[in-house]
Structures are given as structure tokens and as C-alpha cells.
Amino acid sequence: MRGPGLFCCCLAALLLFVGADDVEDVEDVEEVFRRDRSHIEKTLRLTDEKPADDYSVALQKLRKIYHSSIKPMELAYKYNELRQYEITAYHGRTLADSATDGEITSKPMVLFLGPWSVGKSSMINYLLGLDETPHQLYTGAEPTTSEFTVVMHGPKLKTIEGIVMAADSARSFSPLEKFGQNFLEKLIGIEIPHKLLERVTLVDTPGIIENRKQQERGYPFNDVCQWFIDRADLIFVVFDPTKLDVGLELEMLFQQLKGRESQIRIILNKADSMATQELMRVYGALFWSLAPLINVTEPPRVYVSSFWPEEYNQDTHKELFLREEISLLEDLTQVIENRLENKIAFIRQHAIRVRIHALLVDRYLHTYKDKMTFFSDGELVFKDILEDPDKFFIFKSILAKTNVSKFDLPNRDAYKDFFGVNPITSFKLLSQQCSYMAGCVLEKIEKAITHELPDLLSSISKKPSNLNCDVTGCGEAPKNRYKKH
Template sequence: MRGRPLPTEMKAALSVCGVLCLLALCAAEHQAPGPTLRDRSHIEDTLRLATSEPSTELSASMKKLLNIYHTAIKPMEQAYKYNELRQHEVTDGEITSKPMVLFLGPWSVGKSSMINYLLGLHGTSQELYTGAEPTTSEYTVIMNGEKFRSIEGIVMAADSSRSFSPLEKFGQGFLERLVGIEMPHKLLERVTFVDTPGVIENRKQQERGYPYNEVCQWFIDRADLIFQVFDPTKLDVGGELEMLFRQMKGRESQIRLILNKADSLSTQNLMRVYGALFWSMAPLINVTEPPRVYVSSFWPQDYAADTSRELFMKEETSLLEDLNQVIENQMENKIAFIRQHGIRVRIHALLVDRYLQTYYDKLGWFSDPSEVFRDIVDDPDKYYIFKSILAKTNVSKFDLPNKEAYQDFFGVNPVSSFKQLSSHCSWTGGCLLEKIERAISHELPALLGSVSRAADAPAPAKAAPPPPPPLPGTCEGPGCQEKPKNRWRSQ
């Protein structure tokens, strides 16, 4: 075999293989370089990631806020079961949590890519998976941690130190679609990102396996900033997206509309898409001042050629400044949130007290207690329940809850489980109503003022360098008789 010549067919096959290998090598040598990545230095500069350090004033103010909540607001909240009315339980983890940025929008508009870009995860093992198809089916919470790890939703809900323990009420089906990711990052030391499943209009909400709207409402209520991301090719508004905007009613100041992938269009088409976006959103956001719209391409690759690079970069910088402003105002927003929560708890307590007072006034010797109270709950306007609160207290009519909510509330909680406000007083602890009113009127505004003054105070000046030694022939020091001249006074 060693001396026998190769067959003609085998020689031809080997020659063809050699030619193909040579062509593959030439193609590899002349292969076009990969996409150019964008410079990210402006992100660190705008968000001040290099100089951000935990402040001692922030920690002290947080302790004061927790003390005010536990001593003045929470006792009233527990005495009148406010959590069963609003389904909004405030925990210590929620008060001390970092600002939350929520990403909403249709599928495959670039929400996950935008998070990867802000955190610099492109090309790393921690990068969030992205693609042209619907890829994010879970609620992904990206948090700061000592090392990179993934946390199951069941573990997140069971940890009372986190702010996500109330999510357990949405059931096991939702917790299986909740994922937490921890990683060490300077930006995550100051903020938490939440990536949500994309809105899919051609699917019914019931097919998700969990209450989608209720879960979105929970995150919307706690978000400090809401990024509603759109793709130029996905501007249609369906039932799910319309419901989302309805749930964000009253939170318009937190909404930012983002027209992503803007460098995929020419300038003329971009102007048309920008107008179409406002035309689509106008019926959903019924406010005098429209929300801020950012037009850019939020991903690590460089902008496409022949596009408005300077405009996109300015828009991106404006968005980063907006995000940094929310981070800087973290303590002010927490105090305002707790004060608003305290006002609602106080109004709820006053209404329950008024229901009880009316019940005791109308209850006779031979009347049926259940029928009397049911009549009051079914028609509170006949007994001036809500009008008396407006007349006797400094409560705005716009802050009053829905009277139908109290029909459900008293349907679960019998009247015998509550006491009037006058009964919640003691010689040593004082009255619950006085405590919560003092916190709303004096303690929380004073804490807010101290935080604002600390934020506006200039940074301490550096120590001045020691003066240079005196020149030869000059007289300086206590032994000199000549006084220095004052150039502002005539000699």
C-alpha cells in the first residue's frame, strides 16, 4: 500500500479540499472587523460613579425616618388595618431600599440591551440575554451584591430584609417568574433596575399564569423612575399597553418615554415616527405637560453612519442626568412617600372613627346592630360620613378614598374589631391621632428641610497650604513693628 499510487478520484478530492481551506484562510484574513463599540466614559462622569460614597448624613436621616414611621404612623396603621384597605404594606426594606428604575414596553424594544449598556455588561458572562424574539419572560431585578449570583423569586420573597417580600401574595406562579441578579457594581450601589416581560398584544393576559396587571401595579407604585421604551417599528397601542398607562395614572412625573433604536432611521423618518409616538400616546397620558421623550440608541455599538450622532449623544446625556437627579433626591423622595402614606393612614382612621360614631349614634335598644351598620356602609352619603370629614378636618376631597372600598373593607372586618380614636390614648404614650398629625405637620417636614440643607451645603474646603517662608530682607512675625497696609482703606 505504501508504494501504490493514489487513485485519481482521491487526488482530485484532496486538491479540492486544499483549495477550500486556502479560500477559508483568505476569507478569515480579510474578514471585516466587528462593530465599533461606543465610549462609555460619559456614563461614569454623569452618574458620578467614581466619587459616589455612602453618606453619613443619609444614614442618620434614614434612621430618623424609620423612627418616625414606627412610632407615629405604623401604630395607627395596625390599629385600623390600613393594609387590608390599600393592599400596600410598607416595610422597613422598602423604606431603606435604593431608588428603583422600572423598564416597561413591548417585546424586543431594547429594554435588556439598555440595562446591559448602562452597566457595561456587553460581552461579559453577566450580560442579560437579548434577541429579536420575546426573550424576557421573567421579572428580573438587578441589584448590588458582593459577587455575581442569581436568586430565585421564592428566596427573594422569603427574605424580610428585602423590599420584595410583599410579592408573595401574587402566588407561586408569579414567584417562579421572578429572578434576582446580584453583582458588584458602582451604579447598583445607588439604584436598582427592574426588567419586565414585554407587552404582547396578541396574547391574553390570563395565559401568563399570574395576575399581570396587579404585579405591574406593585412595581409601578414603588418605582422612582419609569422608562417606557418603544421601538420605531412597534408604536401600535393595544389593550395591555393601554392598561399599563391607566395604571400609571397619577405617576406622570415618573414616566420617561424612550424612542430607542433611533439610528436605524433617517432624519426625515425619525421626525415622522416622533410625531406618531406622540399621536399614539396622547389619549393615554391626559396631562397638561407631556412626559419627556428621549430619542437615541441605547446599546454599546456605535451609532449608524449618516445619523444625528450629536443629537443622540445629547439625548443620552440628558437621560443620564435625569437618572442621576433621581438618585441624588433619594432621601427627599423617601420622606415625601412616607408623609403621603401617613396622610392616607390618617384619613382612613378618621373615616373608620366616623363610621363607628355614626353606628353608635343610630344604634337603638331594639334595633338590629348588623342591619344598622349595613345601612350605614351601603349608603354613607345619607349619614354625611365623607362630608363630615371634609367639614371638620383639613382633608382635601381629592385625597378621600372610594366609598365602595369601605363596603369591601367592613365586609371582611366587623365593626367590633375597631375602637374609636378617643380610646387610643394613654397617659404615658399620648394619642395616636396626635402622634400622626405631629409627624405629618412637623417632624417629617423638619427632616425634609434638614436633608435639603445638607444637600445644598457646599463641600468642605480643603485645608490651605502653609504659607511660604519669608523672603530675605522682609519683616514678618510678632517682632515686626510695621503694620500691613490695607489696600481698601485710604492711608
């Protein structure tokens, strides 16, 4: 923390001068040191009345499409059994094991990552205006956040234990049970009656400490981070100008972020603690350190400012820092505005992956049946197919006969383990997955992909953006990651 000692000394001297009877006046003096928050209220539209929209109707339609057209194929071909390989296969966001309604209807999630004591918790306190209130997250110079803290909306201030969050099927956190009881003890939820939290959920994470091994945490830290990364709509990776060292744990974190560059925002926090020339050098050093970890043509956006309620230090670029802050708030606002479009597009991506998986299982099963004879050993026949699927044109036939990109195909080695747990004989051919009442699962999921979900996406009314272009120029407006530009 910067300047508290000097402030306390000045406050004590002021108390001696004005006397004990003037304590209220001293409190008024303290307010002078607090930064004006009007730009936060305006950019995030916290003072606006909640607009009437058709989101609830659209979400009901989305839920119906998922349960009637996508989930039956998920269950029939045990898609969740393959899900553990999706991170390496797709480098992208995935649904939880057989998505729940809570997963579909959940608010956008903003994830805060980074080394210890870089200001992640302070940034959340600042965005929500929680400083000096009973609701504020604990902050300090030493590592203070040892839990994954989910800050969400509720009618009153309430703390929820991780084991309760995981047991509540109405929420989207039940899959976290798989990380064990040690982790659930490090998971906490905080409900706060705040307007911003009506539209977004914020997640604070334990700071990265490079000299700490994963096993010392008592739970699989990187796996838990990956779970939240897969579900985050916006990822703030926060740095302190004095903590730019890149170690093994930070390298591992950026490995997990590969493929998610469009959601990443780099925050160089506490920027007003440095002189202009020194800040320029730190900015260059940050890019130098991160360049080997972010190997993309379009690097993530970097915001340089000080995200806490105290006034900027004197003789620093206050206007620049304020413009950067407003730009970040516009970024967050646009993610909130695009929440339904992104969710529909994501469900469609998920449906495509489920269909590809079902087509591959069907192809494996066709090949197995073609190669089997009365005298064949079924186990040896299928082992031969698994060992060299290219010899039997398993994957190439999918590319040739269907409108599937080779870049969307899963890792073929994943199917060795998949069929090791799920025998090929336990599945039916796609042509047999039909009924008089429900129809054919393949036709239904293809209809959802080609017609129902695109129609739902186009039916959402487009609302004009209220970004404050007079301040930032809107030169780098955040993009909808599911749209082609």
C-alpha cells in the same frame, strides 16, 4: 440586532488576511466599533468616591417615626385591608402591607416597560457596561425576557430565585408572594458588584405581546406590573420605531400608569436605524398613538437615541443622540440625589392617608353608636349607614372638622367591603386609643405629619447639582415630584 452579519463577514475576511497569529490585533479592531462610555461614567459619577452623608442617620430617624407614630394607627384601624383600593382611590404610590424596614430603606427603583424586543435588556446592559461579560442580560430579536428581572447590588455576581427573594424579610419583595408560585418562578434577582447599583435598583420586565392573553402567562401580569409601578421612582417606557402599534395590553399598561406621569419617560430607542425624515415621521406617529393614553397637560419627556454599545450608524444625528442620552442620564442622577427627600415626602403622604382612614372609621363608629338603641338591630343600622353615608354626613364631617382635602378622600364604596370583612364593633373610637405610656395615636400621627417629617426633610443638607449644563443646557431638568413648583 443591526449589522452583526456584515460585521462577522468583515471579521472573517480580516482573519484570512492577517492570519491566525494576529487574533489579538483583531480584538483591538473590534474595540473600534464600541461606543465611548466616558459620558456615562461622568454623568452618573461612577468614578467618584462614595460621598460621606447623613443618609443612614436620617433613615434611622424616618424608621423610628414610622414605627412609633404611623404604624400603631395602621394596625389599630387595619389600614392594609383598605390598601387594595388605593390604586383607584389615589392613582399613586403605596406602601406594602404594613411597611417593612426594607421598604423604607430600599434604593430608588427604575422600571423598564414596553413591547417585546424594543431594547429594554440591551439598555440595562449598556448602562451597566455588561455587554460581552458573563453578567449581561440575554437579548435577541425574538421575545427573550419572560421573567421580571431585578438587577441589584451585591458583593459578587449571584442569581437569586424569586421564591428566595420573597422569603427574605430584609428585602422589599416579600409582598410579591401574594401573586402565587407561578409568578415567583418568573421572578429572578441578579446581584452584580457595580457602583451604579449601590444607589439604584433596575427592573427588567417581560415584553408586551398583544396577541397573548393574561391567563396564558399563568399569573396576573397586570397586577404584578402595578406592584412595581407603585414602587418605581422612574419608569422608562421603551419603544422601537418599527413597533408603534398600540394594542389592548399596552392600553391597559397606560391605564395603570395614570397619575404617575411625572415618573414616566418615553424612550424612542434604535433611533439611528432610521433616516432623519423617517425618524421625524415616526416621532410624530408615536405621539399620535400615545395621545389618547396620556391625557395630561404636561406630557412625559421623550428621549430619542440608541441605547446600546455599538457606534451610531453613519449619516445620522450623532450629536443629538448623545445629548439625548446625557439628558436621560442626568434625569437618572437627579432621581438618585432626591431619593431621601422623596422617601420622607412619600412616608408623609402615606401617614396622611392612614390618618384619613382612621378618622373615617371613627366617624362611622360614632354614627353607629348614636343610632343604636336598646331595641335596634345593629346589623340593619350599620347597613343603612353603609348604603348612604352622605345621609349621615360621614365624609362631609371629615372635610368640615379636619384639614383634609376632598381629593384625598378614599372611594366610599371601598368601605362596604372593608366593613364586610372587619365588623364595625371590632374597632375603638380614636378618643379611646390612648395610653399613659404611649400617648394618643391621633396626636402622634398628627405630630409626625405637621412637625417631625417636615423637620426631617428640611434637615437634609442640600448638595449642589453637578449636571453637565454645558451639554444639555439643563433646560428640562427633572423635577422632584413631591415639591410644588
